[in-house]
Amino acid sequence: MTFRQLGHFDVIVMGAGSAGATAAIAAARTGSNVLVIDRLPFAGGTSTAVLDTFYGFYTPGENAKKIVGGIPDDVVSGLSGYGSMIERPNTYGAGTGVTYNPEHLKVVWESLLQKSGAKILLHALLQEVTVKDGQVRELVLATRAGSCKVTADFFIDATGDADLSHFAGFGYEKAGDIAPAQTLTTTFKMVNVNAAERKKIDKNRLHELMQEATEAGYALPRREGSDHITPVANTTATVMTRLDSVRKNAKGELESVLDDPFFLTESEIAGRAQATEYARFLVDKVPGYENSSLYGFSTLIGVRETRRVYGDYRVEKDDVLKARQFDDQVALCGAPIEDHHSGDGTNWVYLPEGSAVGIPLRSLIVKDSINTMVIGRCFSATHDAHASIRSMAQCMAMGVAAGVSASVAIKSKEEVRSIKFSKIREELVKTGAVLEI
Numbered sequence: 375m376t377f378r379q380l381g382h383f384d385v386i387v388m389g390a391g392s393a394g395a396t397a398a399i400a401a402a403r404t405g406s407n408v409l410v411i412d413r414l415p416f417a418g419g420t421s422t423a424v425l426d427t428f429y430g431f432y433t434p435g436e437n438a439k440k441i442v443g444g445i446p447d448d449v450v451s452g453l454s455g456y457g458s459m460i461e462r463p464n465t466y467g468a469g470t471g472v473t474y475n476p477e478h479l480k481v482v483w484e485s486l487l488q489k490s491g492a493k494i495l496l497h498a499l500l501q502e503v504t505v506k507d508g509q510v511r512e513l514v515l516a517t518r519a520g521s522c523k524v525t526a527d528f529f530i531d532a533t534g535d536a537d538l539s540h541f542a543g544f545g546y547e548k549a550g551d552i553a554p555a556q557t558l559t560t561t562f563k564m565v566n567v568n569a570a571e572r573k574k575i576d577k578n579r580l581h582e583l584m585q586e587a588t589e590a591g592y593a594l595p596r597r598e599g600s601d602h603i604t605p606v607a608n609t610t611a612t613v614m615t616r617l618d619s620v621r622k623n624a625k626g627e628l629e630s631v632l633d634d635p636f637f638l639t640e641s642e643i644a645g646r647a648q649a650t651e652y653a654r655f656l657v658d659k660v661p662g663y664e665n666s667s668l669y670g671f672s673t674l675i676g677v678r679e680t681r682r683v684y685g686d687y688r689v690e691k692d693d694v695l696k697a698r699q700f701d702d703q704v705a706l707c708g709a710p711i712e713d714h715h716s717g718d719g720t721n722w723v724y725l726p727e728g729s730a731v732g733i734p735l736r737s738l739i740v741k742d743s744i745n746t747m748v749i750g751r752c753f754s755a756t757h758d759a760h761a762s763i764r765s766m767a768q769c770m771a772m773g774v775a776a777g778v779s780a781s782v783a784i785k786s787k788e789e790v791r792s793i794k795f796s797k798i799r800e801e802l803v804k805t806g807a808v809l810e811i
Contacts, residue, residue, distance in 0.1 A: 377514070380495070380524040383409045385780045386513065387492075387530045388500060391419020392428075393750030393769040393776075394532030395483045396445055400777025401530075402490035403445075404801060406784060408777075409524065410487060411495045411515065414673075417483035418476070419534065421766055423673035424561055426604060426611045427462070427471040430767030433708035433811075434469040435727035441706040444806025445486075446770040452482035458605050467724060468709050468765070475605050498522070500533070503541040508744045510542055528780045529746045532773065535632055536681035536752035544742040545684040546752070550620035550628050553757035556678035556714045558617040558631070560645030564656060565669040567610050569603055572662030583659050593651050598720065601656070609669070612656075615648040617641050618716050619677065632680050645675045678714060678751070678764065685754025686791060687736035694731045694762045695723065699811075702795045703732030704779075704802060705771035706811060713761045723758075730811045733763060735798065736791070738776055744789050747776040771807065778802050 387398045390412035398410035416422055431446070432438040450472055453459040458478040462471045487494055501521070502514035510529045515522045531538035536546050549555035575583075577600060584597040599614035620630045621637065631638040653668040692698070694711060708730040713721040725731065737754040740746040748754065749772040751764040778801045783790045786797070802809060 375521060378520060378522045380522050383407050383524070383526040384784050385409075385528045385530065385777070386411065386524065386526040387532055388513070388538045389419065389532035389534060389750070390417040390483070390494070391532060391534060391750060391769070392421045392766045393773040394419065394530065395487060396770040396773030397530050397532055397749060397777035398492040399445055399486050399490040400774045400805060401781050402492040403805075404778055404781035406781045408492040409495060409526070410492050411498050411500070413497070413499045415496050416480040417487060417494065418480055420676065422476045422480045422483070424676040425766070426476050427473045427602070428766045429464065429468050429471050430707060430709050430765030431472060432469040433728050433730055434467050434710065434724065437728055438470060439728060439811065441708055441730050441808050441811065442767040442771050443808045445774050446767060447806065448486060449482055449770070452486065453478055460603075460605050462602060467722065468712065473602065473604055500537050500541060503538060505542045508742060510538070510743060510746050527745065527784055530776050530780060531683065531740070531746060531748040531752065532750050534677065534680070534751050536683050536748065539683045539740060539746070539748060539752070540681060542743070542746070544740050544746070546681045547684070548630060548681055549679040549757070550630060554716060555620045555630065556761065557716055558619050558641055558645065558678070559613055559676040559714070560615045560649045561672040561676060562612055562649040562653060563604070563669045564601070564610050564612070564653060564663065564666045565608060566666045567608050568662040568665070569608065570662070572610070572660070574661050580660065584655065587655050587659050592655050594655060595648065612652065614652045615645055616714070617645055617648065617675070619679070630680055631677070642675050646671050679757070679760060681752055682760055683748040683752055683754055684741045685737045685748060686739045686741055687734050687754065689733065689737050689755040689759040689763065691756060691758035694759045695725060697725050697729035697731050700732040700734040702735040703809060704735045704738070704775035704798070704807070705733040705768060706730040706808060707733060707763045707765065707768045709762050709765045709768070711758050711762045713758070731762070733768065733772060735775060735779065735795065738772060738779070739791050747779065747790065749773050749776045774805055774807055775802060778805065
């Protein structure tokens, strides 16, 4: 087979979602030659393909504190420039959310990446990873132009599903192996909604209507969930559907949507069918939706949890609930543990009001590698801790930390784990990152 050579870079970021795009921007701004790669035709990952709200910028509670800043603020400023974002209080206690138009966010992400000097490669699927003595050397990518190879000194796994670490043979915990895996959600939008009428009922009444509709024959597997206003007039977005992300195969073995390609395909199809039924329910039963229409599904089904890579440190449930601080923390998180389990209900467990847990640099360093970091929803954490820290603002903050750390490592010609933390901290503070509560 003939491979096209794409060249050599200081840093390759695999995945251009909230974590990966921010990592690429941070690394490029601090002087590295960066390539960021994604399988989608646009940057942003889940932030542009599935959701429309950033959570995690603030601590929950009445006296909210801003705990994420710097490059993530540039993202919000870009959205504000389009008149395309609103701050929205969250009724589940996760703190103020920044709701945006995902189409504008695509442009914002790509503009920030281009201005930083990072090179962008879209429509590229990771196929193979070459590793020697814990050092990632080369990636093989499938593109519309054929198979390609690319090399770098440093790699950042921001794939969400830990694809780079998986193909490299690095250790990870598969969701569902120990604790129940979080579920999947296809989001959707409704247009021509009468917002004033919709405001007349609260979330509890919405959930009662879902239960009543289910008893009347509507196929609503989840009798909860939410809808919310957006920056686009008379348009709402929803998080209502629920599908299992793991199942037992014919041999009785547990498999996830990453183990069987037909499972993921079936989930995408079932998610859209489920969303269509929820839209029918909204039109038929919920005030304000009488003249509304289903307008669009998420580009992808929303995946909360698949693989969590083993890092030099693993953030645990007690760390989160006790709002533990670390000597090497590179970001903060005040979001509650939000566990979307199979069946009805979502488990919410909150941090003390006004507090935040630190995210240690060690949880972003892949234990089995000397030149790889992991960020976003596949970083090193237990199931419960992950259910808090996977919020998109935290993914962005992790991205800044990884991008800056990679650049410092390249300049000093050291492994990240060997660098004096004060060097990394100093560079992070320059970006505007918030490191202390």
